[in-house]
Amino acid sequence: MSEFHLTEDQQDCLQELINIAMGQASDQLARYLDSFVYLKVPSIESVDAKELMRTLSEQKNAIAVVSQGFFGHEGIRGEALLVYQEGDSDRIADLLGYEPDDLSKDEQVIDISSILTTTFLNVFAQQIDNQMSYNAPKLLPNVKDNLFEHLQQMPFTWDIALKVNINYQVTDYSFNCNMILLIPEVAITNIKHVLNRILAEF
Amino acid sequence: MSDIDKAPMPEKGIDQTLLGARITKQINIQIANQLNTGILVVDAQLTIIVWNRFLQVHTGKKSENVLEQSIFSVFPELPVRWLSRKLNSVLQLNTPSFCSWEQRHHLFNLPHTRPITTDSDFMAQNCTFLPIVTDTNDSYICILIEDVTDVCHYQTQLKKALAELAKINRIDGLTQIYNRRHWQKSLEQEYAKARRHDKKLSLIMLDLDHFKLFNDNYGHQCGDMVLIEVSALISTLLRVEDIFGRYGGEEFAIILPETDLSGAIELAQRICGRVSALALTYKEQNVKVTASLGVAQLGEQEQSYEALISQADAALYQAKAQGRNKVFSNQCSSTLAVG
Structure with missing residues (x-):
């Protein structure tokens, strides 16, 4: 167990914060999309670097990965990866109410990813008294070969990754994707401070 | 938040505070006007209320024809439906939104100033749409327009070269x-x-x-x-x-x-x-x-x-x-x- 590993209490606390953030984010999304958004309780795993490499290299059928960097105060920063499996992204245009000829498929995936990432992380940041800024989202080219490479070429070394499984169902449309938050060690230490602070308040 | 917002303000007296605030404001304005990035601020009705020198210079438009005008009447080249939805998401979700040259070469028809030949007469742009909420609880959107003509140009060259190499390889x-x-x-x-x-x-x-x-x-x-x-x-x-x-x-x-x-x-x-x-x-x-x-x-x-x-x-x-x-x-x- 590395020193960056979360204790059981910290893990619970984080799960709770993410649940709240996800709940509020989906509420905002429902209003924005002007339709009923059904959200399953997101499943959260924290995985170490090696484990994630293994899981992701098994995920051969990922068709699109959108990456977006985020950074806040107190050294909290990282990169969000939204991983879509085959079929997941087919309904995005319907979901967002775009016309078929409105946007390229790439732009749709980037758009919905950015909305999901930023709504979620904004609410999450509020929970920990922080404020996030974001880099422009980027669609990783040739995902099939490059996801592994991309993870190895990160500008920072990250030791823990938070894997948040999101399942959105929007009225008639169901829509799945995986959100993976890659967080460098400094940020983890800071998140742990914040979690301890919240835990102490109880 | 930029550090400019947190510029130290002496707490010696009201005059000193006002002076500090005035100087900070002047600095902010001058930076905004000297940035090589376009800044355009619209209100919730999508009326332009702020623009910086970069845009004044590159559009060749006059302030009196731009300020207090709808963004769509000043820039008729903008895709109305697409941008309205984009800006709406920024206002409603209070989250930033982005538009990259890789998906859309440019939004605003600005001439590029590069001494290089490119595929387009217009400046390639990365645009960022940022939500801004003031003390009065009014919502605004700040649109940042970055000139990425160089990036676009070299990326295109690189793609061509890679395609050529792939061909040579076969x-x-x-x-x-x-x-x-x-x-x-x-x-x-x-x-x-x-x-x-x-x-x-x-x-x-x-x-x-x-x-x-x-x-x-x-x-x-x-x-x-x-x-x-x-x-x-x-x-x-x-x-x-x-x-x-x-x-x-x-x-x-x-x-x-x-x-x-x-x-x-x-x-x-x-x-x-x-x-x-x-x-x-x-x-x-x-x-x-x-x-x-x-x-x-x-x-x-x-x-x-x-x-x-x-x-x-x-x-x-x-x-x-x-x-x-x-x-x-x-x-x-x-x-x-x-x-």
Whole structure:
């Protein structure tokens, strides 16, 4: 167990914060999309670097990965990866109410990813008294070969990754994707401070 | 939040505080006006309320025709529906939104100022839409327009260069047909496809007869000319799905997907005949060229694509042994005369 590993209490606390953030984010999304958004309780795993490499290299059928960097105060920063499996992204245009000829498929995936990432992380940041800024989202080219490479070429070394499984169902449309938050060690230490602070308040 | 917002303000007295605030404001304004990034702020009704010098200079528009005007009337080139939705998401979700040149080359028709030739007359842009909420609880959107013409230009060049490299990697420089490596990779794929879908697959191996003599008698330039002319001729005799490659020096190979032995032999005979009828001249001398061809069809027994090459190669050897300028197949009982 590395020193960056979360204790059981910290893990619970984080799960709770993410649940709240996800709940509020989906509420905002429902209003924005002007339709009923059904959200399953997101499943959260924290995985170490090696484990994630293994899981992701098994995920051969990922068709699109959108990456977006985020950074806040107190050294909290990282990169969000939204991983879509085959079929997941087919309904995005319907979901967002775009016309078929409105946007390229790439732009749709980037758009919905950015909305999901930023709504979620904004609410999450509020929970920990922080404020996030974001880099422009980027669609990783040739995902099939490059996801592994991309993870190895990160500008920072990250030791823990938070894997948040999101399942959105929007009225008639169901829509799945995986959100993976890659967080460098400094940020983890800071998140742990914040979690301890919240835990102490109880 | 930028550090400018947190510029120290002396708490000595109201005058000092006001002075500090005034200076901070002046600094902010001057920075905004000297940035090489366009800044445009619109309110919730999408009316322009702030723009910076970068945009003033690049649009050539006058402030009185821009401020207090709808963003869509000032910039009629903007995609109304798309941008309205984008800006709406920023207002409603209070989250930033982005638009990259990779998806949309530019939003605003601004001329680019680069001393380079690019594909577009307009500046390539990365746009960021940021939500801004004031003390009065009013919502605004700040649109940042970054000039990424250089990035776009070099990225496009890079893509072109990579495509060119990928092509060079597949093509034989002299004959402009596929090189050995790409041809062999294609055969590997065609073999797998034929096996999976239980489809026919045939192969022709072709060698120019006594090729060494062209080089010895007329020089290597003559040899090169023969290789180029024969390749060009054979290319015209093939279907689009056939894969023609230079296997070695004067040896060529043709993959024939979904073709049986008789079809392959027919083609081989046509090639043999056309090559021998080729009227080539080098330095005003007639040059006579013939080819020997070995044909094989993928059967039950071959366990690999290499085995198919061996079959066709053995047939080619037989064609040579039986006097050249011939087509031969081990799978066919009689020697095949030139058609």
